Amino acid sequence: MAIEEFLEDNLNHPTADEIYNAVKTKLPRITKATVYKNLKVLLSEGLIKEVNVKGVTRFEAKIDPHHHIICKNCAKIIDFASQELTDYALQMIRNQKDFKIQSTETIFYGICKNCES
Amino acid sequence: MAIEEFLEDNLNHPTADEIYNAVKTKLPRITKATVYKNLKVLLSEGLIKEVNVKGVTRFEAKIDPHHHIICKNCAKIIDFASQELTDYALQMIRNQKDFKIQSTETIFYGICKNCES
């Protein structure tokens, strides 16, 4: 189980399948079911977070709140930390009465260096 | 096909399944495959947008750029229009060099009135 955490720190925003393949090199007998079960546990413990892009679910080790930049072409994700932006967004929404807001995250869509040829 | 668009305007952020059920009352012989095919066409034409929450894909008629407030409990989504927030976010990211940013969207997570009992 600690194996998952280890992996989370290394790769950037892998899918469940990518995690499975990576862990398999260390634990050849592991199955996807086990990976999913552990991801679920880690999620419920708040140790990791899931991000959804174009219907693809990816996971990341949860550090502090941050934002994401996503390539519209290859779906690559990079983090963008900015407490300032978080604060500003929360400021904007402060008098929303139908929801009790708990957190916020901004997503930027664009094309990464690799994909603009 | 125009039927889909019609629906998009009415319901708020329905899933493919909800769209299917709604359209079926008008066109009883329609199938999910047709709904998916049309959703794909509308997406590629830029007439609708998809939003992903907790692995659930929802669709909305594309109007102008806006943000979303999502209930962590029931996954209900409501829109939050704020050009000001959009502008601020783009301002924050302006000297990002690895990505050519095209758009941005902020998501707020919270609990809706209905779900806080």
Added chain:
DNA sequence: GTACGTGCAAATGATTTGCGTTAAG
């Protein structure tokens, strides 16, 4: 022995694909 995490295989659910049919120009 009791409980928990595992591997495995089967089940589920969403989305996609292939294909024969149909309606419109």
Added chain:
DNA sequence: CTTAACGCAAATCATTTGCACGTAC
């Protein structure tokens, strides 16, 4: 006739579930 959209059934893909087993306390 030709094309594009459709309905249908089967296929695919991600994720989940049930269950029997082995290890640790």
